[in-house]
């Protein structure tokens with residue numbers, strides 16, 4: 001998720017516990033697939049377990065599989081979902097590992113999949129995780145702190161051209177070149193290790209006009225680093241088709257995105273699944289070319305103004321849903 005101003009205290013994490021984003025709409029989208037006894041729903045981004053708790057409470061015959069790559073999230077969600085322990089299986093995994101996880105659990109097909117992308121308030125609020133530009137912390141930003149390179153590693157070791165590309169593509173940062181020049185000057189003196197120093201460098205590097213628009217000037221750089229450190233788009237690009245592939249016919253998927261790069265990718269995969277692959281001009285479209293998905297949302301649905309007033313985290317949310325309507329044709 002990205003927001004204009006990041007939460008800076010415990011309160012927002014507590015609020016998020018009570019306010020999973022677009023909850024009612026997510027439940028409604030998935031409901032027709034989850035009413036039958038034995039239905040399985042996968043929450044691919046368990047986080048603090050808010051959506052999962054509501055899914056388990058609303059669909060008493062459903063079983064839930066919850067994934068998160070962050071072990072702290074799994075611990076917290078585990079406590080929250082303890083009353084449903086007999087119907088919930090929580091797994092430490094990156095969501096593109098969904099097919100392997102389902103195979104290990106002996107679940108060939110599922111009836112529902114939910115993604116609530118991005119970072120959780122808990123991750124933002126814990127300074128030592130290094131996600132927040134509003135607090136000084138080591139530049140880490142790994143959702144899974146057991147592996148991978150940190151934001152500091154990226155900033156201190158990537159070639160300048162590569163850093164410019166990251167900031168432009170993942171941060172949509174127009175001032176990428178100036179910021180990277182400042183980073184390269186700094187790292188020639190001493191490695192960058194703290195988020196406050198990076199924020200300071202960014203502020204100093206930007207022209208006055210750029211500082212006046214678009215909220216905190218470090219926002220886009222932090223988004224870019226977070227996406228790179230966690231391989232977020234590569235993982236999502238594999239995960240959405242994998243999730244669609246895991247759906248039984250009649251199964252449903254709902255995806256909440258928080259920035260245009262995520263939403264574009266989700267839109268592309270769902271729209272492609274809902275489009276015929278027949279060569280143009282066939283009078284009747286044979287079964288193997290028929291779409292395997294039906295879109296459940298017209299474009300992306302947005303949160304209501306009331307919801308945004310209650311929960312700032314919801315503001316950038318975009319929700320898309322689809323239903324699996326056909327088996328893959330393998331002929």
Ligand SMILES: C[S@@+](CC[C@H](N)C(=O)[O-])C[C@H]1O[C@@H](n2cnc3c(N)ncnc32)[C@H](O)[C@@H]1O
Pocket residue numbers: 001016017020021044045046047048049050051052067068069070073093094095096116117118119120121143232235236
């Ligand atoms: C916005 S939070 C989810 C909040 C949750 N829906 C709730 O109601 O509490 C997103 C979560 O997804 C996790 N996550 C992000 N990318 C992931 C990935 N590629 N694989 C697994 N988990 C991921 C993050 O660690 C974070 O805990």
